Amino acid sequence: MSRPLVVALAGNPNSGKTSLFNALTGARQHVGNYPGVTVEKREGRCRHGVREITFVDLPGAYSLTAYSPEELAARHFLIEERPDVVVDVVDASNLERNLYLAVQLMELGAPLVLAFNMSDRARARGIEFDLARLSELLGVPIIQTVGHQGRGLRELLESIAAVADHPARRPPRRFEYDAELNDAVDALERRLAERADLARRYNARWLALKLLENDAEAQKLANEPAILEEVRRRAREIERIRGMPPEQVIADHRYGFISGACQEAVHATTEIRHTMSDTIDSIVTHRALGLPIFLGLMYAVFLLTFTLGEPPMAWIERGVEALGARVNGFWPAGSASPLRSLLVDGIIAGVGGVLVFLPNILLLFLAIAFLEDTGYMARAAFLMDRLMHKIGLHGKSFIPMLIGFGCTVPGIMATRVLETRRDRLTTMLVLPLMSCGARLPIYMLIIPAFFPERWRAPILWIIYLVGIGLAIGLARLLRATVFRGESMPFVMELPPYHMPTWRGMLRHMWMRGGLYIRKAGTLILGISIVMWALTSYPKLDRFPDGLSGAARQAEGLAHTAAGRIGQAIEPVLRPLGFDWRIGTAMIGAFAAKEVFVAQLGIVYSVGSDEENVEPLREALARHYTPLTGFCIMLFMLIAMPCMATFAVVGRESGSWKWAVLQSGSLTILAYVITGLVYQGGRLLGIGL
Amino acid sequence: MSAGHTLKDLKPGERGRIVRLDRRGALGQRMADMGLIPGSVVEVKRIAPLGDPLEVQVRGYRLSLRKAEAAGVQVERMPP
Numbered sequence: 001m002s003r004p005l006v007v008a009l010a011g012n013p014n015s016g017k018t019s020l021f022n023a024l025t026g027a028r029q030h031v032g033n034y035p036g037v038t039v040e041k042r043e044g045r046c047r048h049g050v051r052e053i054t055f056v057d058l059p060g061a062y063s064l065t066a067y068s069p070e071e072l073a074a075r076h077f078l079i080e081e082r083p084d085v086v087v088d089v090v091d092a093s094n095l096e097r098n099l100y101l102a103v104q105l106m107e108l109g110a111p112l113v114l115a116f117n118m119s120d121r122a123r124a125r126g127i128e129f130d131l132a133r134l135s136e137l138l139g140v141p142i143i144q145t146v147g148h149q150g151r152g153l154r155e156l157l158e159s160i161a162a163v164a165d166h167p168a169r170r171p172p173r174r175f176e177y178d179a180e181l182n183d184a185v186d187a188l189e190r191r192l193a194e195r196a197d198l199a200r201r202y203n204a205r206w207l208a209l210k211l212l213e214n215d216a217e218a219q220k221l222a223n224e225p226a227i228l229e230e231v232r233r234r235a236r237e238i239e240r241i242r243g244m245p246p247e248q249v250i251a252d253h254r255y256g257f258i259s260g261a262c263q264e265a266v267h268a269t270t271e272i273r274h275t276m277s278d279t280i281d282s283i284v285t286h287r288a289l290g291l292p293i294f295l296g297l298m299y300a301v302f303l304l305t306f307t308l309g310e311p312p313m314a315w316i317e318r319g320v321e322a323l324g325a326r327v328n329g330f331w332p333a334g335s336a337s338p339l340r341s342l343l344v345d346g347i348i349a350g351v352g353g354v355l356v357f358l359p360n361i362l363l364l365f366l367a368i369a370f371l372e373d374t375g376y377m378a379r380a381a382f383l384m385d386r387l388m389h390k391i392g393l394h395g396k397s398f399i400p401m402l403i404g405f406g407c408t409v410p411g412i413m414a415t416r417v418l419e420t421r422r423d424r425l426t427t428m429l430v431l432p433l434m435s436c437g438a439r440l441p442i443y444m445l446i447i448p449a450f451f452p453e454r455w456r457a458p459i460l461w462i463i464y465l466v467g468i469g470l471a472i473g474l475a476r477l478l479r480a481t482v483f484r485g486e487s488m489p490f491v492m493e494l495p496p497y498h499m500p501t502w503r504g505m506l507r508h509m510w511m512r513g514g515l516y517i518r519k520a521g522t523l524i525l526g527i528s529i530v531m532w533a534l535t536s537y538p539k540l541d542r543f544p545d546g547l548s549g550a551a552r553q554a555e556g557l558a559h560t561a562a563g564r565i566g567q568a569i570e571p572v573l574r575p576l577g578f579d580w581r582i583g584t585a586m587i588g589a590f591a592a593k594e595v596f597v598a599q600l601g602i603v604y605s606v607g608s609d610e611e612n613v614e615p616l617r618e619a620l621a622r623h624y625t626p627l628t629g630f631c632i633m634l635f636m637l638i639a640m641p642c643m644a645t646f647a648v649v650g651r652e653s654g655s656w657k658w659a660v661l662q663s664g665s666l667t668i669l670a671y672v673i674t675g676l677v678y679q680g681g682r683l684l685g686i687g688l
Numbered sequence: 689m690s691a692g693h694t695l696k697d698l699k700p701g702e703r704g705r706i707v708r709l710d711r712r713g714a715l716g717q718r719m720a721d722m723g724l725i726p727g728s729v730v731e732v733k734r735i736a737p738l739g740d741p742l743e744v745q746v747r748g749y750r751l752s753l754r755k756a757e758a759a760g761v762q763v764e765r766m767p768p
Contacts, residue, residue: 062718062721063717063718063721065714065718065721067714067717067718094749095748096723096748096749097722097723097748097749100721100723214713214717243708247716247717248709248720248725248726251721251725252720252727255723255725255728277750281734282734285736285737285743288737290736291737291738381752382741382752383736383737384738385738385740385741385752385754386736386739386740389754489715489718489753489754490741490753490754491718491719491722491724491751491752491753492751492753493751494751494752495749
């Protein structure tokens, strides 16, 4: 008896499930997705005696409804994959609500072991358990664990092995309900058991219960008008007698069963629950202090991410430069070897372009791990929900949006804090409108070139506010069209505060950082090589005589694919007040927004020296009006995000459709708005 | 003990017993799953600084919900 086992870890969010999973599997983990959905699927292995056990960390769930992708993914796994054992991780200090999921797992007939996690915390709160009695009442083995300290793991593994070896010893529990519900469940169970296609795979009694709960998936499975008609008739009958719909009657039964068991086996010796958490909450969610504290913390997160990230980013840039210079040294000076250019300007620069985001991403995820692990993230959502809900977003969207002002890429990664797909996608799609740090060099080039001193700060503000305003409008529009429907409920647990561990936070940070490198990094590298080719080829072999170095560069760029595309689209750009030079620079800016400045420098033969942009400013002021200058900034703010954003959105949304849709519609939006501003400005004679 | 109140009408520190949950579909299921079912005792702990959502205690834990959702929970006030 030593076949490999598959064990699913189920449990509520905040039950300490993940730290138990980490303690069980150590570093032997693998992250993937459940088929067809973008819910993270984490697997890990562990050895118990001679036995190999694969643990699957199911997404945190309060219930097994078909309403959220996470709960549905967990449910599908349990039903379709039929793990040998299901371990339900229960937060012992919040027993009633945690056992609600356990009861549903019993209804499903899953071979169950309860891991009583954080029982030390429960004891500290004055709660006493009679575990033997509780185990007898529930009919499942209960093992005490303290996940982050690794306590109780051996006992848990032994219990898992025992349940796996003797599944028959514990037949699925049969729940009885009140008369009407019982009749309905029995009748439907009989009808469903006759269906050969269902009986093989599903527990008929569970399916009957789900049908009465008005569960859409169960209805799809049953798919028989006569059965569905009977469900409706029974549901009406139950509602008439009980005064509430069946799903509430069923929830009432589950909680009733739990209360009964807890009354016998759990005793609260003192009433000191939540004292510590309450004290913290009375400060951090205080009427007057709550928001300033929140804003202060957000400022700290922003500062940590970008200020602390700066030195390592500089090291990476210098390292990449040094490597490039070394490789350059293999060729004679001034060599026009295409291989040299590919290696240095294409590949090495591309790898640098991927790595340069890493310090920001790691630091941001460290900060987020801290906010999540302590329990503050739920409070942040609580504080901001009113505001964010008006915009059509979730309270937790605030953090990704804020990070977007630093850099869109980590901002999009940060949408992982959002639980529902609808919230994640809406936030992700409007996020590039938060003007990122890479656009600042563009504003810094343009504004002093065209605007007098006293206008400079207000113009910069206007650009940022336009971005925020558009993001709000677009989020509302998305909610009214693509993501129409009932607004997502904000029925959210506020878990007690909790001291995070460094190990836990660092693990979170590495895992998400690694995901960026593996999933988005390769793609960003690929696109940057394409961008290099577009701005390098075809090459101009012979230059007209008497041209300086800078002028040669300008001629060369005009000759490349990017330059030709810029010239080809000039007629399209003219209504915005742009010529082919601006178009060419914009194509280059797809690699990274700030590249716009360097490219424009090349086009204007003033060199691409980032330190001294004064000659470029003078050139711009000679060629364009302030109105065009403003329109450049507007277009660069709204249009097509950079390729790194494109890659990350594609990966994080789980579908390239969203990345293409986002880039396409933002570009169209930019075109329309910039066009209106330019033409309007010309008509009114502003900024000419 | 007066009827006709909803959870939204309770002030911080006030308690009530749920008599009816007027929400269906995904939202109703979610609220019932979280313990907001007839018979449960709820206490409003605080209101967010911007005036919404609420923080309530139910079945021994803390839950946050919007006023629009709380308006669907009928309660009878309980003496403090």
